[in-house]
Amino acid sequence: MCLRLNARREVLFMLLYIIICNLTQINTGAAMGYSSVVLPVLTSNMSSITLNKMEEPLFASIVSVTQIIGCLLCLITMSYGRRCTMIVCGINFSLGWILIASSYNVIQLFIGRALTEQQDRCIDSR
Numbered sequence: 001m002c003l004r005l006n007a008r009r010e011v012l013f014m015l016l017y018i019i020i021c022n023l024t025q026i027n028t029g030a031a032m033g034y035s036s037v038v039l040p041v042l043t044s045n046m047s048s049i050t051l052n053k054m055e056e057p058l059f060a061s062i063v064s065v066t067q068i069i070g071c072l073l074c075l076i077t078m079s080y081g082r083r084c085t086m087i088v089c090g091i092n093f094s095l096g097w098i099l100i101a102s103s104y105n106v107i108q109l110f111i112g113r114a115l116t117e118q119q120d121r122c123i124d125s126r
Helices: 002-022 024-043 055-080 082-101 106-124
Strands: none
Touching (some): 002 024, 024 055, 024 106, 055 082
């Protein structure tokens, strides 16, 4: 009886670990889909930061450029181990969203977006 309870407990812990590990994919979806949600707001006059016609495609496509940088960053940090890679990527991701949330101009918005997407590739290529 006790052995069966331990086995069930171990299975539940394994399922919990699987769910926690897959939560990183929520970050990926949030970072990738952010431009499609916020771009109509940033192009209208409803926000304090407005993008012009030249900045719209750059805001949507900055993802492709920064993912290359994220892969190169992952190459460097993986020599220190997975834990170091996850810490660096988590810091980049947090700084990116903080910068997006507190941005006062377009440059800060682009830098924050670049940091979040850089983390996205770093997490996926580990």
